[in-house]
Amino acid sequence: MHYWLMKSEPAEVSVDDALAAPESTVPWTGVRNYQARNFMRDQMRIDDGVLFYHSSCAEPGIVGIARVASTPYPDPTQFDPGSPYHDPASKAEAPRWMLVDVQVLRKTRNLTLPELRADPDLQDLLVLKKGNRLSITPVEPVHWRRILKKLDAGS
DNA sequence: GCCAACGTTGGC
């Protein structure tokens, strides 16, 4: 069992968009970074915990609790010439980009980035590290528990 | 819109 933080731009796929999808489940399309891909391809398991994070928006923060809902499979957008995520170098017989489905279990209040930064117990949370740009980062169990506790206490 | 940080590309 692993835990993850996954960034999404709400202008693309917000937590509300995900909740409105069938089964509250969305394919995590568009990841074009090898490290992030490797997490999905090699390390994620069904039922892993996911913190749904809004980035590149007015109030970045954790906005929902989700789970990994599929095994890895090829990101269909890499083969779609009409998609901004189209990768002409990726071949169907050897797909370069893999993804998993993510199912939102519940929306939370927005546990904002400043609030996360202000918590001494979360200093080592990877998403808070300077210069971090990875869209998917592993979350330590102790951080996961701390964050869930804050969400339960503070809403 | 700015810019720091970082990943990728490509010439050599």
Add this chain to the structure above:
DNA sequence: GCCAACGTTGGC
């Protein structure tokens, strides 16, 4: 394999 140039991320 080095590294400068370039592109992207993402907070502010």
